[in-house]
Amino acid sequence: xxxxxxxxxxxxxxxxxxxxxxxxxxxxxxxxxxxxxxxxxxxxxxxxxxxxxxxxxxxxxxxxxxxxxxxxxxxxxxxxxxxxxxxxxxxxxxxxxxxxxxxxxxxxxxxxxxxxxxxxxxxxxxxxxxxxxxxxxxxxxxxxxxxxxxxxxxxxxxxxxxxxxxxxxxxxxxxxxxxxxxxxxxxxxxxxxxxxxxxxxxxxxxxxxxxxxxxxxxxxxxxxxxxxxxxxxxxxxxxxxxxxxxxxxxxxxxxxxxxxxxxxxxxxxxxxxxxxxxxxxxxxxxxxxxxxxxxxxxxxxxxxxxxxxxxxxxxxxxxxxxxxxxxxxxxxxxxxxxxxxxxxxxxxxxxxxxxxxxxx
Amino acid sequence: xxxxxxxxxxxxxxxxxxxxxxxxxxxxxxxxxxxxxxxxxxxxxxxxxxxxxxxxxxxxxxxxxxxxxxxxxxxxxxxxxxxxxxxxxxxxxxxxxxxxxxxxxxxxxxxxxxxxxxxxxxxxxxxxxxxxxxxxxxxxxxxxxxxxxxxxxxxxxxxxxxxxxxxxxxxxxxxxxxxxxxxxxxxxxxxxxxxxxxxxxxxxxxxxxxxxxxxxxxxxxxxxxxxxxxxxxxxxxxxxxxxxxxxxxxxxxxxxxxxxxxxxxxxxxxxxxxxxxxxxxxxxxxxxxxxxxxxxxxxxxxxxxxxxxxxxxxxxxxxxxxxxxxxxxxxxxxxxxxxxxxxxxxxxxxxxxxxxxxxxxxxxxxxxxxxxxxxxxxxx
Numbered sequence: 001x002x003x004x005x006x007x008x009x010x011x012x013x014x015x016x017x018x019x020x021x022x023x024x025x026x027x028x029x030x031x032x033x034x035x036x037x038x039x040x041x042x043x044x045x046x047x048x049x050x051x052x053x054x055x056x057x058x059x060x061x062x063x064x065x066x067x068x069x070x071x072x073x074x075x076x077x078x079x080x081x082x083x084x085x086x087x088x089x090x091x092x093x094x095x096x097x098x099x100x101x102x103x104x105x106x107x108x109x110x111x112x113x114x115x116x117x118x119x120x121x122x123x124x125x126x127x128x129x130x131x132x133x134x135x136x137x138x139x140x141x142x143x144x145x146x147x148x149x150x151x152x153x154x155x156x157x158x159x160x161x162x163x164x165x166x167x168x169x170x171x172x173x174x175x176x177x178x179x180x181x182x183x184x185x186x187x188x189x190x191x192x193x194x195x196x197x198x199x200x201x202x203x204x205x206x207x208x209x210x211x212x213x214x215x216x217x218x219x220x221x222x223x224x225x226x227x228x229x230x231x232x233x234x235x236x237x238x239x240x241x242x243x244x245x246x247x248x249x250x251x252x253x254x255x256x257x258x259x260x261x262x263x264x265x266x267x268x269x270x271x272x273x274x275x276x277x278x279x280x281x282x283x284x285x286x287x288x289x290x291x292x293x294x295x296x297x298x299x300x301x302x303x304x305x306x307x308x309x310x311x312x313x314x315x316x317x318x319x320x321x322x323x324x325x326x327x328x329x330x331x332x333x334x335x336x337x338x339x340x341x342x343x344x345x346x347x348x349x350x351x352x353x354x355x356x357x358x359x360x
Numbered sequence: 361x362x363x364x365x366x367x368x369x370x371x372x373x374x375x376x377x378x379x380x381x382x383x384x385x386x387x388x389x390x391x392x393x394x395x396x397x398x399x400x401x402x403x404x405x406x407x408x409x410x411x412x413x414x415x416x417x418x419x420x421x422x423x424x425x426x427x428x429x430x431x432x433x434x435x436x437x438x439x440x441x442x443x444x445x446x447x448x449x450x451x452x453x454x455x456x457x458x459x460x461x462x463x464x465x466x467x468x469x470x471x472x473x474x475x476x477x478x479x480x481x482x483x484x485x486x487x488x489x490x491x492x493x494x495x496x497x498x499x500x501x502x503x504x505x506x507x508x509x510x511x512x513x514x515x516x517x518x519x520x521x522x523x524x525x526x527x528x529x530x531x532x533x534x535x536x537x538x539x540x541x542x543x544x545x546x547x548x549x550x551x552x553x554x555x556x557x558x559x560x561x562x563x564x565x566x567x568x569x570x571x572x573x574x575x576x577x578x579x580x581x582x583x584x585x586x587x588x589x590x591x592x593x594x595x596x597x598x599x600x601x602x603x604x605x606x607x608x609x610x611x612x613x614x615x616x617x618x619x620x621x622x623x624x625x626x627x628x629x630x631x632x633x634x635x636x637x638x639x640x641x642x643x644x645x646x647x648x649x650x651x652x653x654x655x656x657x658x659x660x661x662x663x664x665x666x667x668x669x670x671x672x673x674x675x676x677x678x679x680x681x682x683x684x685x686x687x688x689x690x691x692x693x694x695x696x697x698x699x700x701x702x703x704x705x706x707x708x709x710x711x712x713x714x715x716x717x718x719x720x721x722x723x724x725x726x727x728x729x730x731x732x733x734x735x736x737x738x739x740x
Contacts, residue, residue: 028672068672115669115739117676 002026003164004118006105007060007067009052011186012124012167014059015175018182019166020122021063028118029060029067032109034076034100035197055186062184070112072104079103081197085211088203088235091258092332095151095302096195102154102284110159120164127152127343128168129160136160138286138343143171150302153336153346154284204236211235218263220247223256223272234260239330240273256328274325277309278352280318280335285345290337296320297338300329300349306338318347328352364680365728369656369717370511370541371682376566376611376718383568383607394600395591404602411602411609418609418616419558419575420549428574428592429605433540433561436574437462438585439596440536440557441505445470446583448502454478455505456488456517457700463505463538464696475502479700485649486515486701494525497533501526504535508553509542512697512713513648514657516546523554534580540564540572544615544718545622545654556580560612562604566718567611571604618718626716627655633714633725634658640733647701647711658714665739667712673735674712679728682713 003025005017020027031053053069060067080099087094105123113121126141127149136157141147155163167175179187198206207214214236220229229247231237236244241255245267254273257266278300283289290296292313297306298320308323320335329335329349336346366374390407392400409424416424430436441463445453453467457479467477478496482488488506497504504526509516523535536557539548544565548558557580561572576582576595588597615622637644637660647659662670667683674681683695698708716725 028676066672066675068668068675070668112669115666116672 001120002028002118003120003122004109004113004116005029005065005122006109006124007031007056008124008192009055009059009186009189010124010192011179011184011189012126012175013056014124014184014186015170015179015182016122016124016166017059017063017065018178018184020164021065023166025120027063027065027122028116029056029063029065030109031056031067031069032072032076032104033069034072034104035081036073055189059184059186062182070109072108075104075108076100084195085207087332088207089211089214089260091234091260093238093330094332095334096197097151098154098334101151106152106155106159106163110162113162119162121162122164122166124167125152125165126168126172127165129155129163129165135287139168140338140341140343141168146172149338149343150299150334150336150346153286153334153343155286156284157287160286204233207235208233216263218265220245221264221266223266223268228267231265234258234263234265237265240327254327270327273327275322275328275352275354276325277319277321278326278329278335279350280320280347281316281350283316283318283345283347286343290344296344297340299336299338300326301333317350326352364675364678365724365731366680367714367716367728368680368682369720370514370564370713370715372563372569373544373566373717374719375563375568376614378614379562379567379607379611382610383603386603386606390602390606394602395589404600407606408600408602411605414609415573415612418612420551421575423578425593426550426575426577428576428595429600430572430574430596431570431598431601432572433460433538433559433564434462434572435586435596436559436561436572437505437536437538438466439574439582440538440559440576441466441503442470443582443585443595444503444534444536444557444580445475446473446585447581450500450502451475452478452498452500453503453505454480454493454496454501456480456482456493456507458482458486458488458510458512458697459505459507460511460538460540463507463536467505480506482515482700484701485652486510486513486647486697487649487652488517488522490518490521490525493522494529497526497529499530501530501533504533506535506537507541508537508539508548508558509546509654510697511541512695513659513701514541514654514715515648516542516652516654518652519553519555523556527554534577542654543612545619545626545656547619550575550577562608562611565611565615567608568604571601571608573608615718622718623655625722626718626720629716629720629722629725630655630658631725633716633729634660636726636729637733640729641736644736647698656716658716659711660714661707661711662736663707663710665710665736667710670712670736670739673739674732677731677735679731682715683711 003020007013007029057067080096084094084096125148126146128139130137130139140149194201215233217232219227220231222228237255253267256268294311298309299306309320312319329352331349333349334346335349337344390404392404394404394408412424412427415427455467480493506522508519519537526533526535534556537553537555538559540561556577558575563569586597591597645661671683694708
């Protein structure tokens with residue numbers, strides 16, 4: 001059996017490649033070139049840089065496996081970078097890692113796996129895939145603090161049957177220890193936190209460079225519509241944001257709403273932020289979809305605990321009624337459904353509402 | 361490690377044993393700094409100047425000092441394009457659209473100093489039309505650069521006719537030709553090309569890497585691009601790489617002496633490869649014209665298969681080939697040459713270059729074609 005390992009140059013995918021060798025696979029390492037500098041060179045700042053590719057290449061050489069860089073710049077730009085910028089311009093809070101997984105890594109690259117003569121696609125994500133009674137299930141990682149099952153919710157049965165996530169069975173400490181034992185150069189490399197194509201570490205700088213119109217100033221409103229301040233562009237804000245509002249009113253204020261067309265943001269108290277349900281589209285499922293009336297746990301952002309919710313549906317639009325009111329999730333982020341340890345699927349949040357007279 | 365069937369001789373070819381021996385001897389006996397004022401330096405300087413005389417003779421030049429040794433083809437191209445443009449009062453640079461990046465990027469880098477760059481197109485076979493070049497040159501042309509043969513397709517450019525066409529407009533315009541890819545199989549001399557400047561790089565004809573030369577006609581004014589100690593009569597600074605230069609000239613001698621054999625033997629392997637491939641895989645399309653093409657190149661389009669995928673499959677099967685040009689990271693980039701030939705991006709992404717060399721064993725062409733055809737059947 002032959003495994004295609006997507007190597008980012010980080011410790012997790014380095015160890016994933018080594019583990020597949022341990023399991024007796026013939027292994028091929030690849031790095032996806034996803035974006036580039038103006039002259040076609042690989043970026044030197046951010047993640048997925050030339051130096052990351054060199055780390056991956058050196059690890060591959062150490063493991064004595066063939067290694068290639070695959071050009072996915074066009075796919076990545078169209079499916080991830082452009083929607084990311086457009087999303088912010090539209091007042092959303094996009095999740096580029098999910099778009100990348102959805103359209104590049106587990107779509108375009110999965111299609112290539114067979115073409116490249118490989119049987120399975122391997123990544124260094126922290127999550128598990130379990131085969132239970134003939135069904136593949138996506139499960140949280142052994143290391144709860146590193147669990148990435150949220151960003152993998154789009155994997156369907158076909159994908160789950162072809163993907164392997166060997167480091168999901170290990171804690172991060174074990175992964176680093178394993179890498180150190182093997183003498184891999186990435187053993188102590190820090191985890192990447194940033195969005196790979198945002199070199200400065202601040203997505204606002206990236207937007208200002210690519211779309212100068214994001215810096216159009218506008219008014220900060222309170223819940224009554226009164227102007228309480230000014231802001232330097234709606235794209236700098238996320239629903240629920242508390243810091244950096246530039247308005248001092250004595251007690252904490254949160255971004256409740258973003259209206260790019262009017263160039264306004266509305267702020268209010270924490271209670272004003274709470275909503276009863278949220279509306280989700282573009283749903284994907286790991287297996288059969290859950291039914292109307294089912295209660296599931298949902299994660300509304302990457303780093304948050306799941307909360308209980310009940311499903312109602314209107315065609316392809318799904319409504320999740322929270323058991324307890326929740327701070328308004330940011331449109332553009334993913335809602336991911338869990339059943340205990342297992343991921344059922346998820347989609348993109350388009351709206352969240354307060355229902356007068358309804359309590360979960 | 362797996363022993364690969366090496367079909368990437370156009371990227372770099374096997375070091376000729378004569379070059380290896382000559383270099384080893386030079387490292388032992390002529391390793392001093394040739395610019396010094398002592399016995400060992402004189403020995404090194406003698407070896408250097410002997411190599412220069414031999415190189416000049418092999419290139420049909422009666423003036424050894426017309427040879428400027430460089431660190432390779434890229435530096436020679438930069439010196440020919442940027443160096444000549446910098447020394448000129450004129451502000452226009454004319455190149456073909458299918459030049460190596462060493463010429464293209466060098467020309468483009470001059471734009472920031474106020475130079476304009478004109479790129480001349482090619483036909484579907486990657487051949488430049490001399491008349492078209494002539495129509496784009498004029499009183500402001502500082503330098504013209506058209507390669508002797510294209511490194512991707514293997515197409516042979518009518519360089520002599522191009523020089524004549526340019527000179528018929530204005531005989532003071534210097535014409536450069538990058539003969540890096542052509543030298544091993546095509547007669548390349550001052551007379552055969554009529555060019556004022558000719559670039560060569562040793563590793564493409566069996567010499568060492570990191571050594572090349574530029575032939576410069578004394579009528580051409582040229583500013584150095586490498587500044588320093590003033591070696592090479594002020595045209596190129598840097599300590600003389602005597603062993604490398606000696607190795608290059610040894611390989612040059614052998615390449616020239618064996619050129620006819622190369623054309624026959626390598627041409628037979630390449631033809632066998634293409635004939636067998638066409639028979640077993642009728643969908644494969646060979647690029648370039650059959651007449652105006654070097655014997656060692658086979659540039660093939662495999663419709664429906666990404667070259668990036670094919671290269672990886674070939675590598676897995678132990679066949680070393682190339683596509684487009686590899687960037688810094690190693691990703692395969694779309695080729696400007698194929699775009700200039702009028703290929704769509706899709707078609708350009710389906711092309712692989714197989715190239716044969718002086719030590720290609722007999723029978724390898726046909727055997728490789730069989731393996732490529734088998735793999736393609738698996739893929740489609």
